[in-house]
Amino acid sequence: MNTKYIDLIDQTFYFPQEEFKLKDNNLLFHDIDLMALVEKYGTPLKFTYLPQISNNIQRAKQWFANARKTNKYKGKYYYCYCTKSSHFKHVLNEALKNDIHIETSSAFDLDIVNTLKAEGKINNNTFVICNGFKRDEYINNIANLINGGHKNCIPVIDNFEEIDLLTQQVKRKFKIGIRIASEEEPKFEFYTSRLGIGYKNIVPFYNRQVRDNRKLELKMLHFFINTGIRDNAYYWNELAKCLKVYVSLKRICPSLDSLNIGGGFPIKNSLGFEFDYQYMIDEILNQIKLTCDEEEVPVPNIFTEFGSYTVGESGGAIYKVLYQKQQNDREAWNMINSSFITTLPDTWAINKRFILLPVNRWNDSYERVLLGGLTCDSDDYYNSEQHMNAIYLPKYNKDKDLYIGFFNTGAYQETIGGFGGLQHCLIPAPKHLLIDKDEKGNLVTTVFKEQQKSEDLLKILGYHEQ
Template sequence: MNTKYIDLIDQTYHFPQDEFNLDGDHLQFHDIDLMALVEEYGAPLKFTYLPKISDNIKRAKRWFARAIKKHDYKGTYNYSYCTKSSHFKHVLNEALKNNIHIETSSAFDINIVKNLKAEGKIANDTFVICNGFKRDKYITNIADLINSGHENCIPIIDNYEEIDLLSSEIKKDFKIGIRIASEEEPKFEFYTSRLGIGYKNIVPFYENQVKNNEKVELKMLHFFINTGIRDNAYYWNELSKCLKVYTRLKKICPSLDSLNIGGGFPIKNSLAFEYDYSYMVDEIVNQINLACEEEDVPVPHIFTEFGSFTVGESGGAIYEVLYQKQQNDREKWNMINSSFITTLPDTWAINKRFIMLSINRWNDEYERVLLGGLTCDSDDYYNSEQHANAIYLPKFRKDKPLYIGFFNTGAYQESIGGFGGLQHCLIPSPKHILIDKDKEGNITTQVFSNEQTSEQLLSILGYDK
């Protein structure tokens, strides 16, 4: 009988896959020996595999280059990274190796931009696209960046007051974009995004506030879909509506020359994940080309803002199964040595799925389990609601430690979890390591942050005062 964990994976999925393979009964991730990491650094453990960031950026650039050539598209493609997905310096340093641009969402983002500029990582010709609802400090920081000579800083207008607020602090002429308030999917609790300006109001807004404003030049129309770029009727319908606005606006606004198709690509959340990225890029470029040809207007330069796609597949987390609790005749709880709420908060907040695999013991028999975290919160668990299927792992044995890995966790989890701050039930943040390759292609590792100590948490709570 096929009762081993390796048999289960092999008969359920195509395995091995590009990033996953086995060395004996140990899982490897991009040829990294994960058990060796555990033996060196312990568990729980978080890691970031930096080369995957550059790899995904290059993939997207290739897809767009092919589509632009195929359709004889006359505009350019510009890849920008959403810093909100992960603000860490090691992430930005890796991403910026690839001649990309930056999208920001709050005031302190601009401080990061200034830091990177001072180090030569960002130049004045790097586009800094400023999204989000802007008040006070964000307005001031954007103005400071533009006043200092960064002419490719483009604030995206989110509401009717922002042009006046920006004009009061920016001392020179400046470029802007306008964000479209897209309509949400029917299943949403509201009809229209709270961000941006409605489809029908874009042209009147331009006529009333931008057209005769000698200080302001409209360069970009920003189109964002909350659910991301997906091959469904909703996405294509919203893109079509966006292109109608663009072509109408272009006819009365010669300076408009860029379309930002915000909303990211999905990332792999299961070994059964399928998504035809190349087809989607090809069809997007084709649709823009056709819409502009039909209305006899020049095609725009295309910008994308990929956050999760850029950094998500670089991250992972490894836990040890400490103990198994059988609470009734059907449910076995494998208790991990950390917390899902604190280390992978999206599993708790939005039932997000991640790839979950055993790190070791692939030749052992498997069993169906539930996974529980260490906190006393009843919501600190991971089961088939979040996972693609029921969870099966090698059978728990006290004499044979079991380690499990969650993969493609690199976007948002540290920010939402409050990296370096308080954690629910004072569960410490795990050690975090960075994995890279040297010039010869050898794997290198370094500790980015150690596991939180009680002294650090007590200090935050004021007990050292």
């Protein structure tokens, strides 16, 4: 009988996969021996595999190069990284090895930009796309960047007041973009995005506030879909409406030459994940070209803003199963040595799914379980996984340690969870490792942050002096 965990995976998915394989009954992730990490560093444990950031960037660049060639698309392509997905220096350093550009969303983002410029990681030719609702400090920082000579800083106008706020501060001619307030997906709680300017208002807004302002050069129309780039009727319908606006603007604004199709690619969230990235890019460029050719306007340069896609698949978290609680005849709870609310907040906040696999004991028999975290909050659990909303893991045995890994967790978890700060029920943040490759291709592991200690939390709470 096929009763082992490996049998379940073999029957359900194609396995091994590009990033996952087995060695001696244990799981490898991008050839990283996860049990070796556990034995050396303990758990709970988070890690970032830096080379995957460059891998994903290069894949996307190649897909766009292929699509431009296939469609004879004359516009250029620019890859931007959304810093809000992960602001860490090690992430930016790795991403910027790949000749990319940056998208920001708040005032402090531009302090990071200034630091990167001082270190020579970016220069005045690097595009810095400034999104978000802009007030005081954000406006000041944008103005300082432009006044300092950063010619490719492009603030994307989010509302009717930002033009006046920017022109008061910026001392030279500068480029801007305009963000479209797209309609949300039909099942969403409201109809139109709170960000940007409505479709029907954009051309009147340009005529009223931009056209005759000699300090402004409209270069970009920004199109963002909250659900990301998906092959469904909703996405294609919103793209078609966006292209109508672009064509209308281009006819009266010769300087407009770029379309920012913000809203990123999905990332792998199960072993059964399927998404044809090349097809989607081909079809997006094809639709843009068809519309522009029909309306006899030049095709725009294409900007993308990939955040989760850039960094998400570089991250992972490993926990130990401490104990099993049999709460009734059907529900067995495996309790982990950390908290989902604090370490993987997306699982709790937006029901995000990640790839969940055991790190060891793949040749053991399996059982259906629920996963519980250490906090006293009833929402601190994880029960939605790739196996039809059930979790199957090797059977709990108090004499045989079981470790489990969540993979592709590299985007948003640290910033949403409040990295380095207080956590719910004072559960400490796990140790965080950085995994890179040296010049010979050997894996090199360093500790980025040790697990929080009691005194770290007591200092924040005011019990100990800072």
